[in-house]
Amino acid sequence: MTPTKAQIRKWRRYLADERVEAQTYRNLAERRSGPTREIMLELAAAESRHEKHWLDLLGDKAYPPPKPRLFSRMLPALATVFGSVFVLALAQRSEQRTAYDADTDASRQMAADEHIHGEVIRSLAAESRAQMAGSFRAAVFGANDGLISNLALILGVAAAGMDSALVLTTGFAGLLAGALSMAAGEWISVTSQRELLDASTPDPEAHRSVPALDVDANELALLFRARGESPERASEHAREVFNTLGQPTITSSGSIPLRSSIAEGATGASEEVGKPWQAGLSSFVFFAVGAFIPLVPHLLGMQGLLAIVTSAAIVGIVLLFTGGLVGILSGRAAWRGALRQLAIGYAAAAVTYSLGLLFGVATA
CATH class of the missing domain: 1.20.1260 (Ferritin)
Structure with a gap:
């Protein structure tokens, strides 16, 4: 046709x-x-x-x-x-x-x-x-927390009628306090997570004990059963390991197959989490950058409603960008992540702005 x-x-x-x-x-x-x-x-x-x-x-x-x-x-x-x-x-x-x-x-x-x-x-x-997961998470969370928390903070105090100079002072105080808090929190979080993972990681030197085990008692089979193997498979697996002991390849280099059988996954288990200092530094820097953005209109001399609207607009654009970037790197639609990020940020800012108006009226 x-x-x-x-x-x-x-x-x-x-x-x-x-x-x-x-x-x-x-x-x-x-x-x-x-x-x-x-x-x-x-x-x-x-x-x-x-x-x-x-x-x-x-x-x-x-x-x-x-x-x-x-x-x-x-x-x-x-x-x-x-x-x-x-x-x-x-x-x-x-x-x-x-x-x-x-x-x-x-x-x-x-x-x-x-x-x-x-x-x-x-x-x-x-x-x-996996390699970028730890530092990327800290950077994205830091930037978004900086954007949202400082926007909410300055909108709240501005709505309460605070002078522009005091709004700036409050914003910079929020920037520094938040960045330090985020950095410390990320360092503790990543360090604790790595320690938990390391506690569950097999001992890389455990293979050295195998030659001294009783072949008939076969304690080695218990290890493989604890790792999820059936009793039959665990016994067979243990026999395979013991058989390697009688092979002439068990020398300085021949111990590698034995080590891999006993200490499977012993290294690199916590690499996906990231490094504590790297995560902490990323969180500090990106929180500070994010928290600085809502302050730009006030630094340029804007006041009142104009400064509030301009801050919200600039932060909205950045939230759309960071949300879209996360969506892309996650293999999802960019617009979904962008709109989700924008909705969360504006919801938080709206709540604090409303509270600022409420307290401003109450103290008037």
Whole structure:
């Protein structure tokens, strides 16, 4: 059947998106090496196969080459500049939003490819997300707490009728007190969490006790049962470990397989939490930056309702940005995270502003 104009427009849009995604993966591959580079190139090849599908359907209607959407055009450039988890998160979101499931013009294999591509990107981004989890959490929480708490504070005191100079003094006091409190809280939180994880981490030297165990009593099987293995599997696992003791490879380097069996997961268990000083410093800096933003209109000499509205507007824009950024890095829609952040911030500010008006009227 002759395709309709709507189908041609749709196919050309699909063609443009597939080309952009293929180029994004090639750009990411240029900044990688080893298996990750190979995976990126394989993904690019898969997108090129999808591109050929739409080229075959379009024929001469594929020319002139269609222009991709603005969001899609950003991906290759971001991949070239950053090549980081941010771009991987955008690529993951792009793959997950595939419209091929409900489109009969796309093959079932193409739809399945897109879903698997999303999982591949999720796996590639997992390590980077884990590495940045601690400090990123502290930075985002610090910035948002600074924005919301100081906006709420200065709106509350301004609504109560406090002089502009006193509003500034109160705002800077809130900035310093909040930043120090956030930094101390993050340091304690991360340190405590690392200590809890370390307490549950297997002893990396426990393997040294294995040669002295009674093979017949087989206490080693209890360890594997405690880790969730069935009694039969635990006994078999213990026998495998004991069998390694009789092999000539149990030397200084041959103890590595034994160590990995006994002390599985003994290192790196708390790396995802982050480092205490790094989290504390990130929290301090970003809280201070966030808390400074609502003060800008007052520093510029604005007073009264104009200063209040301007502070709220500036903070709203920043909340939309930080919320959208968290949404993107989480592999979700940016607008959902942005609106959620804005709603929470404005709700807190509205409450304190209302209380400020109430107390201002009561003391008038």
